[in-house]
Amino acid sequence: MSAATAFIRAEDLRKQYQLRRGLFGKGKTLHAVAGVDFEVPAGSTFGLVGESGSGKSTLARLLLAAEPASGGRLHVDGKPLSTGTARERKAFHRLVQPVLQDPYASLNPLMRIGDIVSEPMRIHGLAKGPALAARVAALLQSVGLTPSLAQRFPGELSGGQRQRVAIARALGLAPRALVLDEPVSALDVSIQAQILNLLKDIQRQQGLTYVLISHDLAVVAYMSSQIGVLYLGEFVELGSRDDIIRNPRHPYTRALMASSESRVESGAESGAAAVAEIPSPIALPPGCRFQSRCPHAAPRCREHKPALREVGREVGREVGQKVGPDAGPEAGAAHRVACHFDL
Template structure:
């Protein structure tokens, strides 16, 4: 088996909370709290969960746009966490981010020619007519006219702006693209166009995606595998088809029960979670989901469940699947801990 493109091990991203006249540390926000997985070359890993669960922070941490507090991030076997910004620079060409908001992510004072030419300028690649040709090719890939080169971001619609943002991200032909909710700020009528564009680009350029989103139907459509996050942790990870067919974690079951079904005759049993997501500043002891879980046991209030391996790369952090995990590993513990499938 080939080595994964990205290997993540026990990554934590904590932010100190300061207060008072002297600015003393009063607490810590555990935005990402011990996450581990692999991303294979050419696949799309969907990352889902409620707002505030740490998805976007994790995506930025993997690219070292936010510094991790602990853990290991390896890109093609090379450890990223210990590299200086100068050492990271050549690798940045191969890891890019598509931002959520196409209105805020583009400089309003730069033309499209300047925006798309900037990656080449930063990395000292292509000059003069050669750069102009590359920028023109990017517009063609995005389905934008060549006369867009001299225009400014405010002259485009939201969908066109997001196409420009995607073009900037793939300008240097990266291996890994983190798409941070790339369609959530767009009209529903435009979302499908952008999703199909991303799928086509992946097929044509051999891209690998980490696709962060709220829309579970879109995630099912684009993803090879799906990771479900809750309060800074991954609580379930599986192939997309397996996870949507038979979710094991109660949180995943609740999320999927809220997905609309395009059949008025089909009635889906909705699981209503009680209460709000706990604060990452003061997460509950034991299983972080137990205050809202309809199946919580006393053990859940005392112990944090590890990720249990259930077979076929399916893992879930819930004590309810412990027996299934033992059977899947023929008498072993079935425990995978917070590590990849």
């Protein structure tokens, strides 16, 4: 994949938080995103999966220029986010818009739907008066809502309707990309598929680039052409959807897969990915970050940190065979795994 086709390109992107010194101890550094590299080709979906605390939302905020990175580089549409000035961030916001998990929290309950949807367009001075009202009506229709909902308040809508409003609001600036952070996690399973399919339709119609975040590998697998598995702020596995889903190589990816499958079978809402809990990103284990939970851990895993290395692919690589229904240039991205073993 050439850099020219990548709409979003992150290089060694990092975010650390300084935890304050206080009455009860010294200050500490928390590495929320500890150096990630990836590219998202224009018009494709990059799925980001990992359990709670792995750094997904922090990475989302960096991609949205909502927070400055502590290190590394971010390019969107070939342009670097460098100075971090308000003006530069505003230009980035035109290109990349957020859709967040909980529309209860992300939609102001005191504002009417029409005002919520029109607010970004007003802030950016894109339209006003009757033209703005017409644009809001068209946006509501584009997400399957009737324009008369513009007069209602978020509390009068169902969860699915509210997430459609959040999508309409995000589309108002005619962005080129959406960062979707757990966009269906707060919704009933039956509604989840409707919203995911709506997002797919919108992507097809508008050629949007998506970064889709979920703790649920099934959601990511349904939507994405490339998948990155994040663990304690780093990728432990990265590749095309088929590489990750049909040939997962990292024990953590396999644990996520097993948890996703057992959840589907039992109908439970959440499941722990592996036996022990995720370690704190303040006190990182030496060696491999996953060794404290890994069924294959050996002495060298405790001493040496495995690099993210390219692995061979056995799946769907016969001559002329397409890899998955959406196989495009992105299907050529390398399959990389950070593990000492060839599992």
